[in-house]
Amino acid sequence: MIWLLQFLSLLSGLGPGNTVSQTQAPPLLVDGVLGESVTFPLKFSAKEEIQSITWLHNRTSIIFIPKDAAQSQVTDPKRKDRLKVIQSSSLQINNLTMADSGPYRAQISTATSVEMYDYNLSIFRRLRNLQVANHTQLFENGSCEIQLTCSVENPNDHASFRWQVAGNTILEEANLTIFWEPKDSSEETYTCIAKNPVSNLSFSFSVQSLCKGVFNEKSQLSVILCSILVPSLICIVVSLIVWKKKKVAAEAPRGPSGNEPARPENTVYAQVTHPNTGNCS
Ligand SMILES: *[C@@H]1O[C@H](CO)[C@@H](O)[C@H](O)[C@H]1NC(C)=O
Ligand SMILES: *[C@@H]1O[C@H](CO)[C@@H](O)[C@H](O)[C@H]1NC(C)=O
Ligand SMILES: *[C@@H]1O[C@H](CO)[C@@H](O)[C@H](O)[C@H]1NC(C)=O
Numbered sequence: 001m002i003w004l005l006q007f008l009s010l011l012s013g014l015g016p017g018n019t020v021s022q023t024q025a026p027p028l029l030v031d032g033v034l035g036e037s038v039t040f041p042l043k044f045s046a047k048e049e050i051q052s053i054t055w056l057h058n059r060t061s062i063i064f065i066p067k068d069a070a071q072s073q074v075t076d077p078k079r080k081d082r083l084k085v086i087q088s089s090s091l092q093i094n095n096l097t098m099a100d101s102g103p104y105r106a107q108i109s110t111a112t113s114v115e116m117y118d119y120n121l122s123i124f125r126r127l128r129n130l131q132v133a134n135h136t137q138l139f140e141n142g143s144c145e146i147q148l149t150c151s152v153e154n155p156n157d158h159a160s161f162r163w164q165v166a167g168n169t170i171l172e173e174a175n176l177t178i179f180w181e182p183k184d185s186s187e188e189t190y191t192c193i194a195k196n197p198v199s200n201l202s203f204s205f206s207v208q209s210l211c212k213g214v215f216n217e218k219s220q221l222s223v224i225l226c227s228i229l230v231p232s233l234i235c236i237v238v239s240l241i242v243w244k245k246k247k248v249a250a251e252a253p254r255g256p257s258g259n260e261p262a263r264p265e266n267t268v269y270a271q272v273t274h275p276n277t278g279n280c281s
């Protein structure tokens with residue numbers, strides 16, 4: 001360890017008389033998004049004039065920033081176009097890849113000392129496409145059991161799930177089972193939230209609407225009966241009327257030609273509108 005630090009100080013051009021200060025703070029944890037950018041902020045307390053700053057990744061120098069930051073040199077050829085110096089000392093990495101994760105160190109050299117600042121970069125993908133699957137079951141007594149499963153397209157990207165009702169977390173898992181009593185339950189909005197260190201997604205819905213769906217399924221038989229029986233009945237009634245009127249017309253005296261078409265008042269126009277299934281159960 002010591003030899004490495006000495007080696008690094010030599011690299012940054014320090015003479016043997018310089019002191020190497022220990023890093024004071026534990027590494028600053030930094031989260032980055034795959035394909036996006038991250039900046040390691042650097043605020044230092046060096047009392048003397050800074051001679052240079054060296055940034056290291058996995059203990060290997062990646063960029064050297066001299067007094068004149070415009071003269072910075074990227075020492076890692078693989079990242080030539082992705083490293084950028086911000087405000088003369090902070091380091092920005094663009095188009096992050098998974099290999100960019102791991103420990104980083106800023107090594108600030110003055111004429112007599114070296115200060116070090118450590119970072120630890122973790123890279124994540126944003127969560128995508130939150131979905132809630134539901135399975136609803138209606139009991140004889142009218143209560144309704146709902147099984148809900150919350151999922152994202154990429155759960156392995158450190159996704160965690162939680163369920164909320166009216167802003168209060170009720171469960172910190174993806175699967176939730178609820179009982180809903182139509183009589184004594186008010187309208188409630190449930191929300192599933194999926195999050196990882198770089199993103200969060202949520203989906204809200206009313207539980208009542210799910211149980212309504214079941215009631216409708218249950219009453220589907222009556223809906224079918226409605227939509228077949230009622231029009232048929234109307235048809236029969238209308239036919240009867242038509243038949244009766246025709247019969248009356250046939251018994252009435254005919255016109256001079258004898259084969260004159262039926263007069264308008266003999267025709268019954270019937271319009272059968274499809275009954276609203278909602279009113280039919
Ligand atoms: C970084 O990504 C952007 C957009 O995806 C692209 O236009 C640019 O060329 C990339 N830069 C490098 C250095 O790969
Ligand atoms: C740096 O180390 C991390 C683990 O700490 C590793 O995942 C990554 O591939 C390494 N990157 C380079 C460029 O060596
Ligand atoms: C950096 O963070 C990763 C993930 O949290 C952890 O496994 C690793 O030990 C940390 N490394 C250092 C040097 O703190």
Ligand SMILES: *[C@@H]1O[C@H](CO)[C@@H](O)[C@H](O)[C@H]1NC(C)=O
Pocket residue numbers: 132133134205206210
């Ligand atoms: C419940 O599931 C059905 C399919 O089984 C779906 O059409 C509906 O959108 C779901 N409702 C909610 C609130 O997720």
Ligand SMILES: *[C@@H]1O[C@H](CO)[C@@H](O)[C@H](O)[C@H]1NC(C)=O
Pocket residue numbers: 139141142143181
């Ligand atoms: C209705 O039936 C279910 C299952 O049999 C039961 O768990 C629930 O407590 C019952 N609800 C009422 C209001 O009786």
Ligand SMILES: *[C@@H]1O[C@H](CO)[C@@H](O)[C@H](O)[C@H]1NC(C)=O
Pocket residue numbers: 149174175
């Ligand atoms: C959640 O429910 C789904 C389907 O209902 C099941 O495949 C999965 O194993 C359940 N997960 C947990 C943690 O119980």
Ligand SMILES: *[C@@H]1O[C@H](CO)[C@@H](O)[C@H](O)[C@H]1NC(C)=O
Pocket residue numbers: 195196197198199200
């Ligand atoms: C989650 O979303 C909220 C509201 O949109 C936002 O304030 C918060 O920063 C987000 N958290 C993360 C980790 O993205």
